[in-house]
Amino acid sequence: MKVPFVDLQAQFKALSSEMDRVIADVIQKNAFIGGPYLKEFEKNFASFCGVSHAVGVSNGTDALRLALLGCGVGPGDEVITTPNTFIATAEAIAMIGAQVRFIDVDPETGNIDPKNLKGALTPHTRAIVPVHLYGRPADMSAICQFAQTHRLKVVSDAAQAHGALFQGKPIGQWGDAASFSFYPGKNLGAYGDAGAVVTNSPEVAAQVALLRDHGRTQKYEHKILGFNCRMDGLQAAVLSVKLPHLAEWTRQRQSHTKRYDSLLASTAGIRLVKNRVGAESVAHLYTVLCDDREALRSHLTSRGIETGLHYPIPLHLQPALSSMGFKSGDFPVAEAWAQNILSLPLFPELTEEQLVYVAAALNERVRVC
Numbered sequence: 280m281k282v283p284f285v286d287l288q289a290q291f292k293a294l295s296s297e298m299d300r301v302i303a304d305v306i307q308k309n310a311f312i313g314g315p316y317l318k319e320f321e322k323n324f325a326s327f328c329g330v331s332h333a334v335g336v337s338n339g340t341d342a343l344r345l346a347l348l349g350c351g352v353g354p355g356d357e358v359i360t361t362p363n364t365f366i367a368t369a370e371a372i373a374m375i376g377a378q379v380r381f382i383d384v385d386p387e388t389g390n391i392d393p394k395n396l397k398g399a400l401t402p403h404t405r406a407i408v409p410v411h412l413y414g415r416p417a418d419m420s421a422i423c424q425f426a427q428t429h430r431l432k433v434v435s436d437a438a439q440a441h442g443a444l445f446q447g448k449p450i451g452q453w454g455d456a457a458s459f460s461f462y463p464g465k466n467l468g469a470y471g472d473a474g475a476v477v478t479n480s481p482e483v484a485a486q487v488a489l490l491r492d493h494g495r496t497q498k499y500e501h502k503i504l505g506f507n508c509r510m511d512g513l514q515a516a517v518l519s520v521k522l523p524h525l526a527e528w529t530r531q532r533q534s535h536t537k538r539y540d541s542l543l544a545s546t547a548g549i550r551l552v553k554n555r556v557g558a559e560s561v562a563h564l565y566t567v568l569c570d571d572r573e574a575l576r577s578h579l580t581s582r583g584i585e586t587g588l589h590y591p592i593p594l595h596l597q598p599a600l601s602s603m604g605f606k607s608g609d610f611p612v613a614e615a616w617a618q619n620i621l622s623l624p625l626f627p628e629l630t631e632e633q634l635v636y637v638a639a640a641l642n643e644r645v646r647v648c
């Protein structure tokens with residue numbers, strides 16, 4: 280049997296005639312940039328996220344960058360975040376001229392550990408960017424409480440966490456804003472690049488909308504210098520077709536996650552990732568921790584099972600950030616995670632047969648050892 284890491288074709292097949300219809304409609308209406316599908320998608324995505332505003336943009340990296348700028352974070356400010364994430368989190372902070380301040384992560388969840396916030400605080404600290412890794416919300420209650428005490432902004436990198444809840448409240452309602460990615464492999468994926476900023480603040484939403492389109496107020500009038508970070512009409516149409524299915528896809532991901540959890544609960548040599556109390560994950564990735572990751576990974580490959588690594592090099596040890604002067608041992612929990620994480624196949628259409636096969640392959644290897 281072959282088990283792919285993700286299977287985007289399965290989802291496309293179910294929606295292909297509807298996709299053909301909206302794509303033809305966008306072309307017919309010449310609605311290539313912005314347009315009616317974008318307006319509709321923004322309205323519906325805001326409602327899906329339980330917030331008053333969503334602004335569609337070019338991708339998840341730009342969404343985080345514009346969300347930070349929209350919240351007034353900029354050059355000279357320090358922004359606290361996690362080293363256990365995709366490089367885009369740090370890029371977005373660096374691109375606005377702010378300083379990245381890493382803190383180590385919680386050994387159970389891999390998300391930033393609020394206990395470490397205090398040690399990173401300086402007079403220049405302006406914002407915290409929690410990443411809800413694998414779709415599992417960070418401890419937003421502790422993070423937002425700390426932010427309130429010290430008058431910091433909280434902007435979530437929710438690229439992996441469409442629809443996630445913390446203490447029953449959607450991620451977008453915690454803090455000042457949240458950024459989302461619609462990269463094809465994310466829980467809600469476009470057929471290309473796209474992203475969005477969500478917020479309950481009309482000021483932040485208006486600023487992000489200005490920034491994404493050259494600071495434009497009218498056709499020939501530019502209030503501020505902005506960027507070209509617009510979402511294109513074809514992506515908005517694709518996302519509009521997919522959004523009504525997202526809740527059901529998420530339920531399927533969550534149910535696969537439960538099934539993996541129970542099949543792997545007593546597998547020796549494997550540690551399961553936990554949710555913080557109060558966190559409802561949207562199960563973007565199913566990642567386990569194991570000491571002998573490379574051996575386990577090649578065993579699974581030999582059984583036809585594709586796996587992923589999210590992420591094998593913590594950001595503070597990335598060559599791109601070497602000028603920050605970090606060394607091995609600076610963030611030991613994040614470093615241990617980078618060495619031990621292994622992501623197993625997970626997508627809504629994953630079958631029970633495939634899932635049991637993956638779990639059996641993991642158990643089989645442990646018996647062999």
Ligand SMILES: *Cc1c(COP(=O)(O)O)cnc(C)c1O
Pocket residue numbers: 338339340341364365367368410436438439459460461462472473474
């Ligand atoms: C995917 C991802 C991003 C970047 O999104 P793009 O749409 O690819 O720019 C940022 N942060 C995290 C945590 C991600 O997983």
